[in-house]
Amino acid sequence: xxxxxxxxxxxxxxxxxxxxxxxxxxxxxxxxxxxxxxxxxxxxxxxxxxxxxxxxxxxxxxxxxxxxxxxxxxxxxxxxxxxxxxxxxxxxxxxxxxxxxxxxxxxxxxxxxxxxx
Amino acid sequence: xxxxxxxxxxxxxxxxxxxxxxxxxxxxxxxxxxxxxxxxxxxxxxxxxxxxxxxxxxxxxxxxxxxxxxxxxxxxxxxxxxxxxxxxxxxxxxxxxxxxxxxxxxxxxxxxxxxxxxx
Numbered sequence: 001x002x003x004x005x006x007x008x009x010x011x012x013x014x015x016x017x018x019x020x021x022x023x024x025x026x027x028x029x030x031x032x033x034x035x036x037x038x039x040x041x042x043x044x045x046x047x048x049x050x051x052x053x054x055x056x057x058x059x060x061x062x063x064x065x066x067x068x069x070x071x072x073x074x075x076x077x078x079x080x081x082x083x084x085x086x087x088x089x090x091x092x093x094x095x096x097x098x099x100x101x102x103x104x105x106x107x108x109x110x111x112x113x114x115x116x117x
Numbered sequence: 118x119x120x121x122x123x124x125x126x127x128x129x130x131x132x133x134x135x136x137x138x139x140x141x142x143x144x145x146x147x148x149x150x151x152x153x154x155x156x157x158x159x160x161x162x163x164x165x166x167x168x169x170x171x172x173x174x175x176x177x178x179x180x181x182x183x184x185x186x187x188x189x190x191x192x193x194x195x196x197x198x199x200x201x202x203x204x205x206x207x208x209x210x211x212x213x214x215x216x217x218x219x220x221x222x223x224x225x226x227x228x229x230x231x232x233x234x235x236x
Contacts, residue, residue, distance in 0.1 A: 003161065045223040
Protein backbone atom coordinates (compact mmCIF):
# COMPACT_ATOMS: atom_id res chain seq x y z
CA UNK A 1 0.00 0.00 0.00
CA UNK A 2 1.32 3.43 -0.91
CA UNK A 3 2.11 5.76 1.96
CA UNK A 4 1.52 9.46 2.24
CA UNK A 5 3.21 11.27 -0.63
CA UNK A 6 4.13 14.90 -0.97
CA UNK A 7 5.16 16.98 -3.94
CA UNK A 8 7.54 18.60 -4.53
CA UNK A 9 10.24 17.30 -2.23
CA UNK A 10 12.08 20.62 -2.44
CA UNK A 11 11.06 24.07 -3.58
CA UNK A 12 13.18 27.19 -3.78
CA UNK A 13 11.34 30.42 -4.54
CA UNK A 14 11.88 34.12 -4.16
CA UNK A 15 10.10 36.31 -1.70
CA UNK A 16 6.78 37.42 -3.12
CA UNK A 17 6.26 34.39 -5.31
CA UNK A 18 3.58 31.78 -4.93
CA UNK A 19 4.12 28.12 -4.13
CA UNK A 20 1.67 25.25 -3.95
CA UNK A 21 2.46 22.11 -2.02
CA UNK A 22 0.56 18.90 -2.58
CA UNK A 23 -0.20 15.99 -0.30
CA UNK A 24 -1.74 12.66 -1.25
CA UNK A 25 -2.92 10.81 1.84
CA UNK A 26 -3.24 7.09 2.21
CA UNK A 27 -6.35 5.91 0.40
CA UNK A 28 -9.34 5.74 2.72
CA UNK A 29 -7.94 8.12 5.32
CA UNK A 30 -10.49 10.77 6.19
CA UNK A 31 -8.16 12.81 8.36
CA UNK A 32 -5.45 14.91 6.77
CA UNK A 33 -3.09 17.17 8.69
CA UNK A 34 -0.54 19.77 7.71
CA UNK A 35 2.43 20.55 9.95
CA UNK A 36 5.48 22.75 9.56
CA UNK A 37 8.96 22.58 11.03
CA UNK A 38 11.06 25.67 10.95
CA UNK A 39 14.80 24.93 11.18
CA UNK A 40 15.75 23.69 14.64
CA UNK A 41 12.31 24.22 16.09
CA UNK A 42 9.44 21.93 16.93
CA UNK A 43 6.99 20.61 14.37
CA UNK A 44 3.91 22.79 14.57
CA UNK A 45 0.36 21.95 13.65
CA UNK A 46 -1.17 24.02 10.86
CA UNK A 47 -4.56 22.53 10.12
CA UNK A 48 -6.73 19.44 10.02
CA UNK A 49 -9.17 18.25 7.37
CA UNK A 50 -11.87 15.68 7.87
CA UNK A 51 -12.66 14.62 4.34
CA UNK A 52 -13.09 17.90 2.46
CA UNK A 53 -13.96 20.03 5.51
CA UNK A 54 -11.57 22.03 7.64
CA UNK A 55 -11.92 20.71 11.16
CA UNK A 56 -9.37 23.02 12.69
CA UNK A 57 -7.21 25.65 11.08
CA UNK A 58 -6.06 27.35 14.24
CA UNK A 59 -2.41 26.76 13.43
CA UNK A 60 -2.38 28.58 10.11
CA UNK A 61 0.06 31.48 10.50
CA UNK A 62 -1.84 34.10 8.50
CA UNK A 63 -4.04 34.63 5.48
CA UNK A 64 -1.17 34.12 3.05
CA UNK A 65 -1.70 30.41 3.60
CA UNK A 66 -4.61 28.66 1.92
CA UNK A 67 -5.31 24.95 2.20
CA UNK A 68 -7.82 22.96 0.22
CA UNK A 69 -8.84 19.38 -0.02
CA UNK A 70 -10.95 18.92 -3.10
CA UNK A 71 -13.29 15.95 -2.95
CA UNK A 72 -11.74 14.80 0.28
CA UNK A 73 -8.77 13.24 -1.47
CA UNK A 74 -5.50 15.07 -2.00
CA UNK A 75 -4.79 18.41 -0.38
CA UNK A 76 -2.91 21.50 -1.46
CA UNK A 77 -1.31 24.18 0.64
CA UNK A 78 -0.70 27.43 -1.17
CA UNK A 79 1.50 30.22 0.12
CA UNK A 80 0.90 33.55 -1.57
CA UNK A 81 2.93 35.71 -1.43
CA UNK A 82 5.77 33.82 0.21
CA UNK A 83 7.89 35.51 2.87
CA UNK A 84 11.33 34.60 4.21
CA UNK A 85 9.89 33.25 7.47
CA UNK A 86 7.82 30.71 5.56
CA UNK A 87 10.94 28.63 4.93
CA UNK A 88 10.86 25.23 6.56
CA UNK A 89 9.74 21.67 6.05
CA UNK A 90 6.03 21.14 5.52
CA UNK A 91 4.75 17.75 6.58
CA UNK A 92 1.48 16.15 5.72
CA UNK A 93 -0.03 13.29 7.70
CA UNK A 94 -3.16 11.22 7.38
CA UNK A 95 -5.16 8.87 9.53
CA UNK A 96 -8.34 6.91 9.15
CA UNK A 97 -11.31 7.22 11.44
CA UNK A 98 -12.17 4.23 13.59
CA UNK A 99 -15.50 4.88 15.26
CA UNK A 100 -14.44 3.53 18.59
CA UNK A 101 -11.58 4.54 20.79
CA UNK A 102 -7.85 4.61 20.32
CA UNK A 103 -5.69 7.29 18.82
CA UNK A 104 -5.86 7.73 15.10
CA UNK A 105 -2.27 6.93 14.31
CA UNK A 106 -0.96 9.49 11.92
CA UNK A 107 1.15 8.42 8.98
CA UNK A 108 3.51 11.07 7.76
CA UNK A 109 4.73 11.99 4.34
CA UNK A 110 8.38 12.75 3.64
CA UNK A 111 7.83 16.50 3.76
CA UNK A 112 8.41 19.35 1.36
CA UNK A 113 11.41 21.53 2.09
CA UNK A 114 10.52 25.11 1.19
CA UNK A 115 13.21 27.74 0.91
CA UNK A 116 12.20 31.35 0.38
CA UNK A 117 15.06 33.60 -0.74
CA UNK B 118 -2.03 24.69 25.84
CA UNK B 119 0.13 21.62 25.62
CA UNK B 120 3.89 21.95 25.21
CA UNK B 121 6.50 19.29 24.64
CA UNK B 122 10.16 19.78 25.51
CA UNK B 123 13.11 17.76 24.33
CA UNK B 124 16.15 19.13 26.09
CA UNK B 125 18.79 17.19 24.16
CA UNK B 126 19.27 18.61 20.65
CA UNK B 127 21.90 16.01 19.81
CA UNK B 128 23.09 12.72 21.25
CA UNK B 129 25.41 9.95 20.20
CA UNK B 130 25.84 6.36 21.28
CA UNK B 131 28.13 3.50 20.39
CA UNK B 132 26.66 0.63 18.47
CA UNK B 133 25.22 -2.07 20.78
CA UNK B 134 24.99 0.28 23.75
CA UNK B 135 21.90 1.76 25.36
CA UNK B 136 20.76 5.37 25.08
CA UNK B 137 17.91 7.30 26.68
CA UNK B 138 16.23 10.31 25.08
CA UNK B 139 14.36 12.73 27.34
CA UNK B 140 10.97 14.30 26.86
CA UNK B 141 8.81 16.33 29.19
CA UNK B 142 5.43 17.82 28.52
CA UNK B 143 2.96 20.15 30.07
CA UNK B 144 -0.78 19.61 30.02
CA UNK B 145 -3.87 19.95 32.15
CA UNK B 146 -5.50 17.00 30.42
CA UNK B 147 -5.91 13.75 32.31
CA UNK B 148 -6.28 11.47 29.34
CA UNK B 149 -3.93 11.67 26.40
CA UNK B 150 -1.44 9.81 24.26
CA UNK B 151 2.30 10.16 23.94
CA UNK B 152 4.39 9.10 20.98
CA UNK B 153 7.94 8.80 19.83
CA UNK B 154 8.49 9.27 16.12
CA UNK B 155 11.70 8.60 14.23
CA UNK B 156 12.81 10.34 11.06
CA UNK B 157 15.88 8.77 9.43
CA UNK B 158 17.94 11.01 7.15
CA UNK B 159 15.99 11.87 4.00
CA UNK B 160 13.22 9.48 4.90
CA UNK B 161 9.71 9.59 6.24
CA UNK B 162 8.79 9.99 9.86
CA UNK B 163 7.59 6.72 11.34
CA UNK B 164 5.99 5.83 14.64
CA UNK B 165 8.35 4.09 17.07
CA UNK B 166 6.21 3.65 20.14
CA UNK B 167 2.96 4.88 21.68
CA UNK B 168 1.78 5.21 25.29
CA UNK B 169 -1.76 5.78 26.57
CA UNK B 170 -1.74 7.99 29.65
CA UNK B 171 -4.29 5.88 31.49
CA UNK B 172 -2.02 2.84 31.30
CA UNK B 173 0.53 2.56 34.05
CA UNK B 174 2.55 -0.09 32.31
CA UNK B 175 5.35 1.29 30.18
CA UNK B 176 5.09 0.51 26.48
CA UNK B 177 7.77 -1.60 24.81
CA UNK B 178 8.46 -2.43 21.19
CA UNK B 179 11.38 -4.78 20.77
CA UNK B 180 14.52 -2.74 21.55
CA UNK B 181 12.50 0.40 22.26
CA UNK B 182 10.88 1.09 25.61
CA UNK B 183 9.60 4.12 27.44
CA UNK B 184 9.75 5.34 31.00
CA UNK B 185 6.42 7.10 31.49
CA UNK B 186 6.15 9.12 34.69
CA UNK B 187 2.71 10.72 34.61
CA UNK B 188 3.05 12.76 37.78
CA UNK B 189 6.36 14.18 36.61
CA UNK B 190 5.04 14.57 33.04
CA UNK B 191 8.06 12.78 31.71
CA UNK B 192 8.23 10.36 28.79
CA UNK B 193 11.72 9.14 27.98
CA UNK B 194 12.68 6.69 25.26
CA UNK B 195 15.26 3.98 25.86
CA UNK B 196 16.92 2.30 22.91
CA UNK B 197 18.73 -0.89 23.82
CA UNK B 198 21.40 -2.58 21.71
CA UNK B 199 21.63 0.46 19.45
CA UNK B 200 22.05 -0.22 15.75
CA UNK B 201 23.41 1.94 12.97
CA UNK B 202 19.91 2.10 11.50
CA UNK B 203 18.71 3.86 14.63
CA UNK B 204 20.52 7.00 13.50
CA UNK B 205 17.72 9.51 13.02
CA UNK B 206 15.90 12.52 14.35
CA UNK B 207 13.58 11.51 17.18
CA UNK B 208 10.47 13.51 18.00
CA UNK B 209 8.38 13.23 21.10
CA UNK B 210 4.71 14.08 20.57
CA UNK B 211 1.56 14.60 22.61
CA UNK B 212 -2.04 14.15 21.55
CA UNK B 213 -5.22 14.78 23.51
CA UNK B 214 -7.71 11.98 23.81
CA UNK B 215 -10.74 12.83 21.73
CA UNK B 216 -14.25 11.73 22.52
CA UNK B 217 -15.90 12.27 19.18
CA UNK B 218 -15.73 9.94 16.22
CA UNK B 219 -13.99 12.64 14.23
CA UNK B 220 -11.37 13.76 16.68
CA UNK B 221 -9.15 16.70 16.30
CA UNK B 222 -6.08 14.65 16.97
CA UNK B 223 -3.51 17.23 16.09
CA UNK B 224 -0.17 16.52 17.67
CA UNK B 225 2.15 18.73 19.66
CA UNK B 226 5.79 17.95 19.01
CA UNK B 227 9.07 18.64 20.69
CA UNK B 228 11.97 20.18 18.79
CA UNK B 229 13.58 16.79 18.26
CA UNK B 230 16.77 15.00 19.27
CA UNK B 231 19.29 14.06 16.62
CA UNK B 232 20.70 10.66 17.53
CA UNK B 233 23.85 9.31 15.92
CA UNK B 234 24.84 5.70 16.42
CA UNK B 235 28.58 5.24 15.96
CA UNK B 236 30.16 2.00 14.78
